[in-house]
Amino acid sequence: MTSQSTGMLGILELDEGLSLDTDPLAPREGSLLNPETFGRPIIAEMVEGAFAEVVIRGEASLEGACISAARKLARRGARVIAADCGFLIRHQAAISAAVDVPVITSSLLLIPTLLRQIGPAKKLAVLTADSRHLGEDLLGLKNAHDRERIVIGGIEGGVYVRNALARPFVRTDVDQIEQEVADQIDRLRRKHPEIGILLFECTGFPVVTKALRHKTGLPIYDITDLCKLTLATAPDPKGGRNCPHLV
Incomplete structure (x- = not known):
């Protein structure tokens, strides 16, 4: 169950024709939108x-709308804001x-840290919905060796x-998501066994x-891990202990 004594996680939602507040489908286990993922x-x-x-393709004009939504979340009591x-x-x-309040728009913010968790001969594989739009500017790296x-x-x-x-958003079966992501991981590992x-x-x-x-035997990080870490450091508005479990 979620704990009402801990600070809330605020989410910048996409304009998908659905809403966390009105979607009749319950958030899935492990989902960013599931309160049980974070215990709050x-x-x-x-x-x-x-x-x-x-x-996905990048639209500069969205910046104002992002700021407006983030300010609303902060006013409503969000202790951390994710996207x-x-x-x-x-x-x-x-x-x-x-x-x-702390803002974590993407798990990509973890890249510099994750590269230092593994040896210099190892590689980090980033899995995305659309690799055509994940350019150099989103990786946050200046060191050429790190980029390699x-x-x-x-x-x-x-x-x-x-x-x-x-439009509106169509929910995909979990098995289908797992298959598509697993297939891409397999392709990357065949090409880059040093992952x-x-x-x-x-x-x-x-x-x-x-x-x-479990299937790959590799460490995997996602946005929920970064949210849990950040929430664990956010001040508890009621002064209690604030220690959500990390995976």
């Missing part, structure tokens, strides 16, 4: 105009400057992405993270 309440604000295809699409990292600096240790794979063209781009760690950029992937950790 979740609140959300839709980013107006943030359709999936617009966010329901890792491609919103393009607006990380502007959003974090606009509010006085990153491999990127996407599931563009698959059922999951097609459903995610639909030692995986990072899921897409916020739809955490529902299969646990299964794929």
